[in-house]
Every structure is written in structure tokens, then in C-alpha cells.
Amino acid sequence: MNARIIGTGSVLPKKVVTNFDLAEIVDTNDEWIVSRTGIKERHVAIEESTSSMATEAGKKALEDAGMTAEELEMILVATVTPDYVTPSTACMVQAAIGATNAVAMDLSAACSGFVFALNTAQAYIRAGIYKKILVIGVETLSKVVDWTDRSTCILFGDGAGAAVVSADAEAGIQDFVQYTDGAKGVALQCDARQHKNLFGTRAFENEYVQMDGQAVFKFAVRRVPESIQKLLDRNQLTAEQIDLYVLHQANMRIIETVAKFLKEPMDKFPMNMERCGNTSGASVPLLLDELNRAGRFKRGDKLILSGFGGGLTWGSIYMIW
Ligand code: UT7
Secondary structure, eight states: OEEEEEEEEEEOOSEEEEHHHHHTTSSOOHHHHHHHHOOOEEEEOSSOOHHHHHHHHHHHHHHHHTOOGGGOSEEEEEOSSOSOSSSOHHHHHHHHHTOTTOEEEEEOOGGGHHHHHHHHHHHHHHTTSOSEEEEEEEEOGGGTSOTTOHHHHTTBOOEEEEEEEEEESSSEEEEEEEEEOGGGGGGEEOOSSOEEETTEEEOOSOSSOEEOHHHHHHHHHHHHHHHHHHHHHHTTOOGGGOSEEEEOOSOHHHHHHHHHHHTOOGGGSOOOHHHHOBOGGGHHHHHHHHHHHTTOOOTTOEEEEEEEETTTEEEEEEEEO
């Protein structure tokens, strides 16, 4: 059995922050941001929280799937920006939607989070343990971004995306690859919480997101095409046979490089970073939901999903819609 996506949902915070807004805060400009990243605006959570966005996206995905919350056996939430250390965001979603028969847990893999969570769902379904799982990618990166650091604050956005997967004998996830390289984790870091107790205090090293942008860029343009090529080869597919590539929305130039490597046209690489920025673990499910609701998928379509980022982590999925 495979995990097949039978419903999707997403949510973006109400507040929109444009490049022009950012140019009033830090020394940057719209032309630099658009040409280096492809981003024009992003949504920033003010009233919304990680758990509220995850809940709303999850509800929409259930509605799209025509499934009740009670039918769910598992809830997986990928996030690096939870509201609480405990309870997990997944447990909060469980309570909010009334998924009384599900077990809920969070998974931390930064921008690869949703892809890794979907792979985890696939493993549970393949093993015959569960049949119906809600997978959510959600981030409130605005709370861990240094709004005085122009090299990072222009990149990120908040949002959530969700997918309901159910066991299917033929369609769904056919194969996946996933990797981590902890030794290179220093390229993208953020402290969880200040080390402080009765006996001493250690200052924050990275209170906010710190990124070696060029190192992450080089890692992505090498590892993402490589992981996709591995999946294609292993499944005797050519790049041309894939209908759509749904890639993490970090940077337009990374996606252009992947398209060039695969010798595929850019219209097979849909993007929403122009409106959403880089929403880390939420970017792949957000884009999936937008495409699904726009009717871009039909039964039997072959898709590749890819996530990459902090950890370092990266992975790709080959699925039949
Ligand atoms: O989702 C997690 C994965 N993350 C990524 O995939 C991010 C990957 N990296 C990137 O997308 C790119 O490295 C960035 C978009 C972050 C940066 O682009 P870049 O072409 O690598 O720029 P750079 O860091 O080499 O900076 C070039 C110049 C520097 O000035 P000097 O030293 O040449 O005078 C920066 O100080 O641009 C300057 N700069 C800016 N200028 C205007 C850096 N940020 C800005 C800014 N506005 N916001």
C-alpha cells in the first residue's frame, strides 16, 4: 500500500509585507530581492500562530478529502517554529479538530520537514500500521528572524499547508530518497531557547536565524538535482515523463538550476515564492494545495516533490496523483 494524497488545504496569515515595506526597515530594495530570490512579498503572522494555522490547513485538507477528524489514525506536523516546547503542535491540532482516534507528533527537519513527514506517513502505511494520516507543514518564521538582518529577513514568510493521505494499492508515493548531513548544520542555525537556570546563564549564540546563504545555495543546487536524478533512475523514468515538479520555494534561481540540470521547461516547476517567500516546511504543501485547487493535477499524473534546507536535510518523492 502507498500513501496517496486525497485532500489538501493551506492558510496564509492576513498581513502582507512587501519588498517595499522591508526597504523602509533595512538597507535593501525590491530590485535586489526580486533578482536574487524571486520574492516580492510574504505573509507575516500577527493574529495567527503556528498551531492555529496548522489547524485551519488541516481542517481544509480533511474537508477536501471528505474525511472526518475521527477517522484519522495519525497526525504528523513538520515545524521548526512551534508555539510550545510541549504540547507538540500535532497534539494541539488533534485537540482543536477532535481527532480523538489519532496519535499525534511533530517532526523537525526545517525546509525538508513536510517531505520527511510525508515519507514517515508512507512508511506507516507501507508497514500496514495506519491507513489514514494527516500531514501538515507549518511555520511562523517571522518570530525567529532578525528583522534588522537584511540577508535573512527578506527571505522568509509564514504559512501552513496540509495533506490527508490514505492507503492506496496503486497510486500515491512510489518511491522516495531522504538524506541529512549534520556535519554541515552550521550553515543554517537558530538556538531553541536560552540556556538559563538557577546556577548560570549562557548567552544565545544564534537567537535568530543565521544563514550562510551561499553555502546553502551551493548545497541546494548540487543535492536537489542529484536526489531527483536518483529517483528517476531507480524508477526507470526520464525527466520528461514527470508532469510537475513541486520544489521547496527557497529561491527562484535554485529552481531554475534544477530545471536546467534536468533539461525540463520552467512551466513544469510551478512557483509561489513571489507571493509567499520561503515558508520553510510549509512551502511544499502550500504550493501543492494551490495547484490542487487550481485543478493542475489529474489522476495518474507523475509528480516529484523536493525539500531541502537546515540540518542539512534534503529529500525527494516520486508520486502518482
Ligand atoms: O530554505 C532554506 C534554504 N535556504 C536557501 O535556500 C537560501 C539559499 N541562498 C540564497 O538564496 C542566496 O544565497 C541569498 C538570496 C540568501 C543571497 O544571495 P547571494 O547572491 O548569495 O548574495 P550574497 O549573500 O553573496 O550577497 C551579495 C551582496 C553582499 O554585498 P557585498 O558584500 O557584495 O557588498 C550582501 O551584503 O548583497 C548584499 N546583500 C543585500 N543587498 C541588498 C545581502 N542581502 C541584501 C539585501 N539587499 N537584502
